[in-house]
Amino acid sequence: MIKQTQRQIRNRLFAALTPSEFAAIAPGVKSVKLELGQPLHRAGEIVEDVYFPETGFISALAVLSDGYHLEIGLVGAEGAAGVSVILGSNTSYSEAMCQTGGLAWKISTASLRRAAAEHPHFRELLLRYVEVFHIQVAQTAACNAHHDLSQRLARWLLGAHDRSGVAELSLTQDLIAIMLGVRRSTVSVAAAQLQRAGIIRYQHGLITIVDRVGLENAACECYESVAGEYRRLFGEHPRDLPPLPTAA
Amino acid sequence: MIKQTQRQIRNRLFAALTPSEFAAIAPGVKSVKLELGQPLHRAGEIVEDVYFPETGFISALAVLSDGYHLEIGLVGAEGAAGVSVILGSNTSYSEAMCQTGGLAWKISTASLRRAAAEHPHFRELLLRYVEVFHIQVAQTAACNAHHDLSQRLARWLLGAHDRSGVAELSLTQDLIAIMLGVRRSTVSVAAAQLQRAGIIRYQHGLITIVDRVGLENAACECYESVAGEYRRLFGEHPRDLPPLPTAA
DNA sequence: CAAACTCTGTGCGGTACCGCACACGCAAAA
């Protein structure tokens, strides 16, 4: 179960619980370490556990029959991966995959459903997050059809920056290319462009975000549009997630 | 309120209700005529009513700041437009727009929420549909990034065919181009290709689907993938929606 | 019937991204 007191918790869905709700749910929650590349849910398979990221983030990926994996949404401490089990289905449409190492809270599908049934406020919180996630996916659909890669790359980096809480991201261009559904070399060109503009620095699997505002200007509207919906429904901007805990 | 007896209802969400649930909900339901091009919900505005199509279909559109409208999902008698209000938000992320004339059942947001609260089976039905719709949108995101227009056009026509229940669709290429987020002339080329293959016939705003199986072969996997998820959660394939009532 | 309008087919130059391939630089292992 969760050892931290609630005020130490970074995940916004848990942080928004009342103390009594938190106390009731905590026993079913386990802390787990997320490893880079680790699959948490597989397309078409049963969702055993739902993951509430504490640090790091998780990609939701659509899997096409030719083996292509393509990101449809990003989940960090603002939400949870696999939360749509509370809509009723037991299996996952998408694949959930860790993109960075980090920590998450894990709760079994059955426990989550029980908690949601017993605590209407928690249930309502989860449903609201389902809606925000849905909006993110919808915006991605439009973005994929209409915006070009340099904008989409900037948008993606902003999302990763918000959720990771650090300016240095361990990410190869290869991985980003898969997320965005383009060739690696196309990412290379777009990234070089951002680097020349002094917005990011790229060095062997390590991206540093140098100029956050510049990155926001380079991105398409889709970042701010989704972030705005999150703020509308949750009252805080994803940019303002709590900082990472300093190492004890 | 609904005058038909329940067994005459084509909409699958209403048809799946138990007789007593149906009787309880019916008084809040009004029949409305859908006109081509009529907007039912506007992006960012309050959702006053939720629409359960009986014939015809409705597009959900993302609106980008440059004015582009781009379809993210299609709703027909298998579902309802605006149903995500049961997740909690009062406003609509997307725009809902009629693509054909037809009939729909309309219920106010407040009545729908009350009905969902009082009838768990109805609520569970609605949530399951929210999930299917979400899957449709997610698949569209991947499809937009990865499949080319000829496949996407075929996919779209299949969806329209399923929902309209007739082989003749009143649709200009201009309208389809907006839905798919491409130029009209690109649609023209792809449609001419399908026509030469004897799959459809196109004549001044009227598409006739000649070879349904051929159309399925011409489409990308995305059609069958979403349809399969629908069947998994609702037990019937969208292709098998009840036929239109014959004129009395 | 003719005129006005709507819708579809086609063409041209331009661009974004593809698939593939290869060279270079940084980094960890021998």
Added chain:
DNA sequence: TTTTGCGTGTGCGGTACCGCACAGAGTTTG
């Protein structure tokens, strides 16, 4: 240090779609 490997930058021909523009065919209106 040298070697090996991984990650990044770049180039080339090809393709899908863009923006724009115009002709022709079908449909409605006068």
